[in-house]
Amino acid sequence: MLRQYMTRSALILGLFALTGGGLVAYIYQLTEPHIKEAERAYTLRSLHAVINPALHDNDIFHDMITVHDPRLLGSDKPVPVFRARRDGKPVAVAIMSVAPDGYVGPIKLLVGIHADGTLAGVRVLSHKETPGLGDRIEERRNNWILGFNGRSLNNPQHKGWRVQRDGGIFDQFTGATITPRAVVKAVHNTLTYYQRHKERLFAQKSVVPPADSDDKSSKER
Amino acid sequence: MLSALLALGALGILFGLLLGYAAIRYKVEGDPLVEKIDAILPQTQCGQCGYPGCRPYAEAIARDEADINRCPPGGETVIVSLADLLGRDPKPLDDECGEEKPKMVAYIHEEICIGCTLCIQACPVDAILGAAKQMHTIIESECTGCELCVAPCPVDCIDMVPVKQSLDTWKWPAPPPPPYEQPTDSGPDPQPAGAH
Amino acid sequence: MHRLFQFRGGVVLKEHKKDATALPVQPAKLPATLILPLKQHIGSPAEPVVAVGDKVLKGQLIARAGDAICAPLHAPSSGTVTAISDHPVPHASGMSAVCIIIETDGEERWRPRERTLSDVTELGAQELRGIIRDAGIVGLGGAGFPAAVKLDPGGRPVDTLILNGAECEPYITCDEMLLREHAREVLAGLLLMRQALAAKRCVVGIENNKPKAFRALSEAVRNSGADVEVVEVPTIYPTGSEKQLIQMLTGKEVPSGGLPIDIGIVCHNVGTAYAVYRAVELDQPLISRYVTIAGSVAHARNLEVLIGTPLGNLIEECGGNRDSLHRLIVGGPMMGTAMHSDTVPVVKGTNCVLVESTTHDVPLPSRDAYAMPCIRCGNCASACPVNLLPQQMYWYARARDFDKIQDYNIFDCIECGCCDYVCPSQIPLVGYYRYAKSEIWNQEAEKRQADLARERHQFREFRLEREKKERAERHKKKRSAVTKGGNDDKQAAIQAAMARVRAKKSEQDSTPKNTDNLTPAQQKAIDDADQRREEKTQQSPSESKAASPPDRP
Amino acid sequence: MADNSKQIINEGLWRNNTALVQLLGLCPLLAVSGTVVNALGLGIATTLVLAGSNVTVSLIRNLVRPELRIPTFVLIIACFVTAVELLMKAFVYDLYLILGIFIPLIVTNCVIIARAESFASKNNVGRSLLDGLSMGVGFTLVLVALGALREIIGHGTLFAQAELMFGEGAQWLTITFIDGYQGFLLAILPPGAFIGLGLLIALKNVIDRRADKRAVAARQKATASPPAEPATQP
Amino acid sequence: MTEYALILISTVLVNNIVLVKFLGLCPFMGVSRKLETATGMAMATTFVLTLSAVFSYLVNEFLLTPLGLEYLQTISFILVIAVVVQFTEMVVHKTSPVLYQVLGIFLPLITTNCAVLGVALLNVQQQHGFLESAVYGFGAAMGFSLVLILFAAMRERITVADVPEAFRGPAIALITAGLMSMAFMGFVGLVKG
Amino acid sequence: MTLQTPPSPHIHSGLHVSSMMLQVIAALIPAIVCYTWFFGWGLIINSAIAVLTALASEALMLKLRKRPLKPFLGDGSAVLSALLLALCIPPLAPWWITVLGVAFALIVGKHLYGGLGYNPFNPAMVGYVMLLISFPLEMTRWMPPFILEQLEIGFIDTLGVIFFSHLPYGLSIDALSSATPLDAMKTDLGLSNTVSEILANNALFGDFAGTGWEWVGTWLLLGGMYLIYKRIISWQIPLAVIGSLFVISAFFFLMDADTYPSPLFHIFGGATILAAFFIATDPVSASTTPRGRILYGIGIGIIIYVIRTWGSYPDAVAFAVLLMNMAAPTLDYYTQPRVYGHARGKD
Numbered sequence A: 001m002l003r004q005y006m007t008r009s010a011l012i013l014g015l016f017a018l019t020g021g022g023l024v025a026y027i028y029q030l031t032e033p034h035i036k037e038a039e040r041a042y043t044l045r046s047l048h049a050v051i052n053p054a055l056h057d058n059d060i061f062h063d064m065i066t067v068h069d070p071r072l073l074g075s076d077k078p079v080p081v082f083r084a085r086r087d088g089k090p091v092a093v094a095i096m097s098v099a100p101d102g103y104v105g106p107i108k109l110l111v112g113i114h115a116d117g118t119l120a121g122v123r124v125l126s127h128k129e130t131p132g133l134g135d136r137i138e139e140r141r142n143n144w145i146l147g148f149n150g151r152s153l154n155n156p157q158h159k160g161w162r163v164q165r166d167g168g169i170f171d172q173f174t175g176a177t178i179t180p181r182a183v184v185k186a187v188h189n190t191l192t193y194y195q196r197h198k199e200r201l202f203a204q205k206s207v208v209p210p211a212d213s214d215d216k217s218s219k220e221r
Numbered sequence B: 001m002l003s004a005l006l007a008l009g010a011l012g013i014l015f016g017l018l019l020g021y022a023a024i025r026y027k028v029e030g031d032p033l034v035e036k037i038d039a040i041l042p043q044t045q046c047g048q049c050g051y052p053g054c055r056p057y058a059e060a061i062a063r064d065e066a067d068i069n070r071c072p073p074g075g076e077t078v079i080v081s082l083a084d085l086l087g088r089d090p091k092p093l094d095d096e097c098g099e100e101k102p103k104m105v106a107y108i109h110e111e112i113c114i115g116c117t118l119c120i121q122a123c124p125v126d127a128i129l130g131a132a133k134q135m136h137t138i139i140e141s142e143c144t145g146c147e148l149c150v151a152p153c154p155v156d157c158i159d160m161v162p163v164k165q166s167l168d169t170w171k172w173p174a175p176p177p178p179p180y181e182q183p184t185d186s187g188p189d190p191q192p193a194g195a196h
Numbered sequence C: 001m002h003r004l005f006q007f008r009g010g011v012v013l014k015e016h017k018k019d020a021t022a023l024p025v026q027p028a029k030l031p032a033t034l035i036l037p038l039k040q041h042i043g044s045p046a047e048p049v050v051a052v053g054d055k056v057l058k059g060q061l062i063a064r065a066g067d068a069i070c071a072p073l074h075a076p077s078s079g080t081v082t083a084i085s086d087h088p089v090p091h092a093s094g095m096s097a098v099c100i101i102i103e104t105d106g107e108e109r110w111r112p113r114e115r116t117l118s119d120v121t122e123l124g125a126q127e128l129r130g131i132i133r134d135a136g137i138v139g140l141g142g143a144g145f146p147a148a149v150k151l152d153p154g155g156r157p158v159d160t161l162i163l164n165g166a167e168c169e170p171y172i173t174c175d176e177m178l179l180r181e182h183a184r185e186v187l188a189g190l191l192l193m194r195q196a197l198a199a200k201r202c203v204v205g206i207e208n209n210k211p212k213a214f215r216a217l218s219e220a221v222r223n224s225g226a227d228v229e230v231v232e233v234p235t236i237y238p239t240g241s242e243k244q245l246i247q248m249l250t251g252k253e254v255p256s257g258g259l260p261i262d263i264g265i266v267c268h269n270v271g272t273a274y275a276v277y278r279a280v281e282l283d284q285p286l287i288s289r290y291v292t293i294a295g296s297v298a299h300a301r302n303l304e305v306l307i308g309t310p311l312g313n314l315i316e317e318c319g320g321n322r323d324s325l326h327r328l329i330v331g332g333p334m335m336g337t338a339m340h341s342d343t344v345p346v347v348k349g350t351n352c353v354l355v356e357s358t359t360h361d362v363p364l365p366s367r368d369a370y371a372m373p374c375i376r377c378g379n380c381a382s383a384c385p386v387n388l389l390p391q392q393m394y395w396y397a398r399a400r401d402f403d404k405i406q407d408y409n410i411f412d413c414i415e416c417g418c419c420d421y422v423c424p425s426q427i428p429l430v431g432y433y434r435y436a437k438s439e440i441w442n443q444e445a446e447k448r449q450a451d452l453a454r455e456r457h458q459f460r461e462f463r464l465e466r467e468k469k470e471r472a473e474r475h476k477k478k479r480s481a482v483t484k485g486g487n488d489d490k491q492a493a494i495q496a497a498m499a500r501v502r503a504k505k506s507e508q509d510s511t512p513k514n515t516d517n518l519t520p521a522q523q524k525a526i527d528d529a530d531q532r533r534e535e536k537t538q539q540s541p542s543e544s545k546a547a548s549p550p551d552r553p
Numbered sequence D: 001m002a003d004n005s006k007q008i009i010n011e012g013l014w015r016n017n018t019a020l021v022q023l024l025g026l027c028p029l030l031a032v033s034g035t036v037v038n039a040l041g042l043g044i045a046t047t048l049v050l051a052g053s054n055v056t057v058s059l060i061r062n063l064v065r066p067e068l069r070i071p072t073f074v075l076i077i078a079c080f081v082t083a084v085e086l087l088m089k090a091f092v093y094d095l096y097l098i099l100g101i102f103i104p105l106i107v108t109n110c111v112i113i114a115r116a117e118s119f120a121s122k123n124n125v126g127r128s129l130l131d132g133l134s135m136g137v138g139f140t141l142v143l144v145a146l147g148a149l150r151e152i153i154g155h156g157t158l159f160a161q162a163e164l165m166f167g168e169g170a171q172w173l174t175i176t177f178i179d180g181y182q183g184f185l186l187a188i189l190p191p192g193a194f195i196g197l198g199l200l201i202a203l204k205n206v207i208d209r210r211a212d213k214r215a216v217a218a219r220q221k222a223t224a225s226p227p228a229e230p231a232t233q234p
Numbered sequence E: 001m002t003e004y005a006l007i008l009i010s011t012v013l014v015n016n017i018v019l020v021k022f023l024g025l026c027p028f029m030g031v032s033r034k035l036e037t038a039t040g041m042a043m044a045t046t047f048v049l050t051l052s053a054v055f056s057y058l059v060n061e062f063l064l065t066p067l068g069l070e071y072l073q074t075i076s077f078i079l080v081i082a083v084v085v086q087f088t089e090m091v092v093h094k095t096s097p098v099l100y101q102v103l104g105i106f107l108p109l110i111t112t113n114c115a116v117l118g119v120a121l122l123n124v125q126q127q128h129g130f131l132e133s134a135v136y137g138f139g140a141a142m143g144f145s146l147v148l149i150l151f152a153a154m155r156e157r158i159t160v161a162d163v164p165e166a167f168r169g170p171a172i173a174l175i176t177a178g179l180m181s182m183a184f185m186g187f188v189g190l191v192k193g
Numbered sequence F: 001m002t003l004q005t006p007p008s009p010h011i012h013s014g015l016h017v018s019s020m021m022l023q024v025i026a027a028l029i030p031a032i033v034c035y036t037w038f039f040g041w042g043l044i045i046n047s048a049i050a051v052l053t054a055l056a057s058e059a060l061m062l063k064l065r066k067r068p069l070k071p072f073l074g075d076g077s078a079v080l081s082a083l084l085l086a087l088c089i090p091p092l093a094p095w096w097i098t099v100l101g102v103a104f105a106l107i108v109g110k111h112l113y114g115g116l117g118y119n120p121f122n123p124a125m126v127g128y129v130m131l132l133i134s135f136p137l138e139m140t141r142w143m144p145p146f147i148l149e150q151l152e153i154g155f156i157d158t159l160g161v162i163f164f165s166h167l168p169y170g171l172s173i174d175a176l177s178s179a180t181p182l183d184a185m186k187t188d189l190g191l192s193n194t195v196s197e198i199l200a201n202n203a204l205f206g207d208f209a210g211t212g213w214e215w216v217g218t219w220l221l222l223g224g225m226y227l228i229y230k231r232i233i234s235w236q237i238p239l240a241v242i243g244s245l246f247v248i249s250a251f252f253f254l255m256d257a258d259t260y261p262s263p264l265f266h267i268f269g270g271a272t273i274l275a276a277f278f279i280a281t282d283p284v285s286a287s288t289t290p291r292g293r294i295l296y297g298i299g300i301g302i303i304i305y306v307i308r309t310w311g312s313y314p315d316a317v318a319f320a321v322l323l324m325n326m327a328a329p330t331l332d333y334y335t336q337p338r339v340y341g342h343a344r345g346k347d
């Protein structure tokens, strides 16, 4: 009795699982290429916001490595670095670094750096700063973030890489100094990291980005 | 594709086995809920709820076949208790069942009674005394006021009379709500429904 | 010096005791009619032993105690019983109850002495209790519980007998006057009670705003050399409450739902002690008591009043105006009950009549016309001597959540009114508690009824089922008997038929089936009905058509 | 039957609305009602799943046994959800990212299992489909209403980011009410979601009560008029 | 150790599963009318949530990931949850009638509590390890229980308040939840990350 | 003649809700005067706006709910809520901030729950938190005390700022705004400065807390003492709030005086005193049992410290109060006092 009952239960549930699973798996196979493409397009859009697509000719999305430097890149997890090349020669990199000391929490940045060490562009990928105060680092709300374009480690000099209130050249927002301060510091750190590891960054062999690892990072918005 | 099928199928079969096992191994019979519901009902046994007595109604509620607002003798108090027990929202009494009335008892005009025993057969709680061709009497303390004996009487000798108040049964009235809290228009009233 | 323990909470009230203590106590005028409710105490009503038209003598028994918790009633004066019928009684409902009404003849003729004076110190406890019980003494301090019952410790040791002379309510001064005028007699009564209880110690608690009473009693104790402590307690309302007084004098708490005797304590009012003295030493039953008349009267004072005197008479005697009455309170301003009419009589437990009339300046600072919402300030909780949370109880009483309110121990509330007094929102809190309590009692009664009904219904179902089965069985037997056919079966069939007839006959003869398990009360109802039936069958059926519906037992 | 389906629709859209009356499916309702577009996206996804699962459950309703009922229903729903999830990922990826975890959570959207249990498992396919659709549309409507409320108060816009759902060409849909509106953050933050839904429910109560009153008045008039009628006759 | 403590603080206060993350709202609104039932629900959910967080982790780690079947997460997790709930219910029903009285009617509701599936999915998304997953699940459950119990006690009071008619019932409850969530915003930034 | 038959007791102490409220308002006045002395007319103007808005909102809601105006407008609770909220708003905040905050406080925080006596949350704090999370910019734009900046803006100028955002001649918005001491402390600690450096380098900090603020705090303390003396408020809540804040801040201060400011700074900084005596004690939304009140106060003290020290908001009084408001019914339920005659230890 018990055995019979159990087997029937098992069969029913197993049957449903099997049918359902089959259908889903089928749909998965149908949609998989589209999904891959959508993910790629999404990341590319961010990348192209910081690196002019006209400058490179490689598949920047797949030319990716991960690096690890909690001190300078602000994250104790490996950080993706995308590399742009033209005719095989390094043009720029885009580093997904983190400003760990935002007002509310860490701020995820995408820092694009030309091969010569000047900033190609900076974007905020995700943050939790106070809406209305700290969120002016988003490009959508304020063009403050564009102020990094063209800067480099020497422009301004070391002392200048601060918000104005601390004696640097970058604006702060009224009523919110901490957020810009954190971003400026993180961008500066990222530049320093690039300076130190420039050669290796381009030399290292690319890993094909595991599809879900980067979709995860963007999902957290 | 295949691995997906295998994995899900395996999970399904595993869980099916588990639940099938548990269903037999941990089988429970009986439903204590009915007892609890029955304990709340007033036991008037009047059938106004549409069921032949309080217990059948309790069973219907437990089976989720009947709503909780069908017992007029119990009135608001019973509805609220049932709602509490079953985790539902209280609602007003279903007016197709009847309305809440003050408690009554039956009274037989003994001089009219012809001793037909029809009322005895109707009374759900054996609150009527008497035998064929003899005068019948209500045992007042037993009568639930269900009115079931009224209709069968061929000579209309049974009346429902209000339960008499005495110093012992007198209740302190609720203090009247302050005038500013008088309900302004229809709708559920959170206040005690005034003095009794 | 006796060690005092403070109880928590309580309020300090403005005293109004000067006026009524200025004049000495004198007997009130004899009223033309005396109204004596059969129930003036906690317990069952007394049963009349006189009939309308009977002449009675002062002190004569007119109603006897029916069961253990009951007190007999005596005629307060000589006269004629003119009615035994419903009359308004001093009760919050304003309802009527059965009273014996005596028209006085002004002769004040005593009944003959029933007991010759013996040496009272030799009376045994049982005898003492008998005398006290027969004298109809109930507690004169409040609840009116038959004193003899309270004086029976039932084998439990009694450590302390407390005499309650606190009299903590404003306006009331009857106990104070009694102590001032009859300290010796009160002491004697106390010693008799002690004798009945075999109590180890005796303590009398008197609030420190009654120095004269305190001195009078202390002197009486000193003169008699009795081993009784007379203690002054602080004037905080409600020290007079039994539980609070016990806590203050002994530091012990009466367990919730228990009685003082559970912790070896018995507490009685001073008036009760005086009544005991009069009953035992003078052979006088409880027919009069001290009553304070205060408020909007020309001469506030204490009178010795016969039980049964209508309140209106007292008001007139003290110079009050019966026509401009606005509020008439029996008892003190904190615990007393407002009456619906001034025709209600003084009963054994009436200690004070507080008059408020529209013509005199209104002496009582009462609540606003309506309450504000509770702001949860907690003043009430700080004032509550029982440490309840009045604001929560109020909240749930309002919401009719009677389960929750019991979680908050509403039945420990002594209805002292402290919470109400200090509430800034002026909410009639005690009114809500009384409402909740009586609703709960009522619900419990209904529950009992429902349980009974369920039981009877189930029994009926069972009975019907049984009958059906029996019938089916008989039916089957009959059929099988018939179908068997043949000669020899005929005999059996006839026998079966005869058996059926016999069964049917016996069924008719025996009592109806639905009366198997009856309580005595029900049996009585049945017997009554049977009797009526009998009577009916003798007279013609159409004669007594106007029979009134029976009262509910 | 016509009357019956009308009733089913009325139940779903108004009288027994999942969000306003049954208070089910609150999580996605509150979480993704920041803007109308998000709301619409999730609403459509939910409706699809609801209709699909109702139909399927109704089809197989006689096959399952008690202890397997919930697991089976849940399994069916989960399959539909995963399918929808995959499709969204493939074709409206940006929206998918914003709705985030709430797409897979459609599975546990209490509405769906509640309908499966209380309706689809007792009714035929047609009625179940209708029920699924009307419940889903009712849910979507509330979702969109709440989204609109929050978006207007919070951002001063309507249909912002319409391009996420309808493609780049749809940007013109976005309406900006006040230029330079600073925004009333409360509406966008979590508290705003709760309070907004509370206000919507209160609004429904008010409307219902009005309707009730009118109905009562109408009934009274109806009962009162017959005696008046003879009088009007010559 | 501090790591786990931070996860706890974060899930209970800062990212409260109900008031901030918007998960588990239906039971939050549905079974908060009375303090006692809320307590029962809290206990049942805590048990199931923690258990299913762990099991989901195991299924994901040892079945789905090795086979590259991440897209079946939702399906398999919900199956796990449904089975855990069903199994628990049957066992409790049989073995402890007392406990079943308290928890019985809530258990089936838990399957459709988004918080349970949500936690399983979030665990994967945030790449939690075994212990982290368990702590995260437990913390989320504690957060749920905390606000549910507080909310129930508040609702008991609100139901007897003189609330305007249109707002009686769910409307005022939601507004209360809104104000609670407003208060919880005070914890923002307590745990960065 | 029909006799009146109300239930007992038949006498009353004469205490009244409105008299309680009036006394609380009276106790606030010295502090308001002191505040005006240090920070200018802003508070007075804000208070006026707030009180008017409060009365208008209250009247509107009473009308909508069909309740009589007189007993409720006159009870003083709306005025008190408005004053307390005004005290928490930056003195130069634009007028609509005050209006919005007070209206939200009274409509959502109070009347949706049934008005006086029924609101589970402290209305003033509901309004304040709503403003803080919705308009962080306006709500963090405080001003330095006059004596520091040698500036004095008169009544008319203040009106101009509040109603028209019209800055007085020669003043920039930056000159008029500064962080509160708590805010400055938090910002600077975030820059890894030590407490003693911060205190030494910023004139914002006075003898033991913020310049000016410490005097306002002292007057509030005196007012609170008066209320305790008059038994308008219970001693448990203020003592528990201040006591627990003192203990926990002393603990960390003793551990590391460089990163954790002194207890005195915490107690006189921000709105601690105001909260302890006037806000946490709001009878309606606080716990009502004696033990519950102590736990409630301790909870507030601890939450204030935790959020100030590790959270994002520089001051946390409002959040702490709302959070503990939330817990109050539960606390009440589990801290019922031992009733006379019940066994000890078993409540």
Ligand SMILES: Cc1cc2nc3c(=O)[nH]c(=O)nc-3n(C[C@H](O)[C@H](O)[C@H](O)COP(=O)(O)O)c2cc1C
Pocket: A103, A104, A129, A130, A131, A133, A134, A135, A172, A173, A174, A175, A176, A177, A178, A179, A180, F132, F133, F136, F140, F179, F183, F184, F187, F312, F313, F314
């Ligand atoms: C509610 C609130 C939210 C805040 N949000 C932020 C923020 O998002 N980013 C930030 O840098 N500072 C934020 N602050 C911090 C203060 O504004 C802080 O004083 C400021 O960053 C210090 O810089 P200031 O000197 O320019 O005012 C916030 C403060 C409060 C009270």
Ligand SMILES: Cc1cc2nc3c(=O)[nH]c(=O)nc-3n(C[C@H](O)[C@H](O)[C@H](O)COP(=O)(O)O)c2cc1C
Pocket: C042, C139, C141, C142, C143, C144, C145, C149, C150, C151, C152, C241, C242, C243, C259, C260, C261, C267
């Ligand atoms: C219902 C009831 C039952 C009582 N039963 C007893 C009893 O059995 N024995 C006894 O000594 N006292 C009994 N008492 C008397 C109490 O002990 C107490 O003295 C009396 O209630 C007077 O108290 P009070 O006026 O403070 O209310 C009873 C009182 C009440 C109200």
Ligand SMILES: Cc1cc2nc3c(=O)[nH]c(=O)nc-3n(C[C@H](O)[C@H](O)[C@H](O)COP(=O)(O)O)c2cc1C
Pocket: C138, C139, C140, C141, C142, C143, C144, C145, C150, C164, C165, C166, C167, C168, C169, C238, C239, C240, C241, C242, C243, C267, C268, C269, C270, C272, C335, C414, C415, C416
């Ligand atoms: C609040 C309150 C106040 C009381 N005040 C007095 C009082 O002042 N004097 C008194 O004798 N009894 C007072 N009682 C009644 C006593 O509790 C108790 O019933 C009485 O002393 C018992 O004595 P007895 O049985 O002789 O009446 C008060 C009761 C309550 C509840």
Ligand SMILES: Cc1cc2nc3c(=O)[nH]c(=O)nc-3n(C[C@H](O)[C@H](O)[C@H](O)CO)c2cc1C
Pocket: C375, F020, F021, F024, F077, F078, F080, F081, F082, F084, F110, F115, F116, F117, F118, F119, F121, F122, F123, F124, F125, F232, F233, F278, F279, F280, F281, F282, F283, F284, F285
């Ligand atoms: C001691 C005391 C403190 C009060 N504190 C506040 C307060 O912090 N916030 C507020 O809005 N109302 C306060 N009130 C006023 C009143 O209680 C409040 O408006 C009620 O919450 C309204 O129901 C206070 C009243 C008193 C007596």
Ligand code: SF4
Pocket: B041, B042, B043, B044, B045, B046, B047, B048, B049, B050, B051, B052, B053, B054, B055, B057, B070, B071, B072, B073, B074
């Ligand atoms: S209506 Fe009520 S009392 Fe009557 S039979 Fe039904 S449940 Fe019993």
Ligand code: SF4
Pocket: B105, B106, B122, B123, B124, B125, B126, B127, B128, B138, B142, B143, B144, B145, B146, B147, B148, B149, B150
């Ligand atoms: S006597 Fe009549 S009314 Fe009373 S219980 Fe029996 S049938 Fe019902």
Ligand code: SF4
Pocket: C373, C374, C375, C376, C377, C378, C379, C380, C381, C390, C391, C394, C419, C422, C423, C424, C425, C426, C427, C429
């Ligand atoms: S004293 Fe009155 S207002 Fe204060 S808590 Fe008690 S009942 Fe409420």
Ligand code: SF4
Pocket: C380, C383, C384, C385, C386, C387, C388, C389, C390, C412, C413, C414, C415, C416, C417, C418, C419, C420, C429, C430
């Ligand atoms: S009446 Fe009851 S609740 Fe009020 S103070 Fe007295 S004992 Fe306490």
Ligand code: FES
Pocket: D024, D025, D026, D027, D028, D108, D109, D110, D111, E023, E024, E025, E026, E027, E112, E113, E114, E115
């Ligand atoms: S939708 Fe989340 S619990 Fe119902």
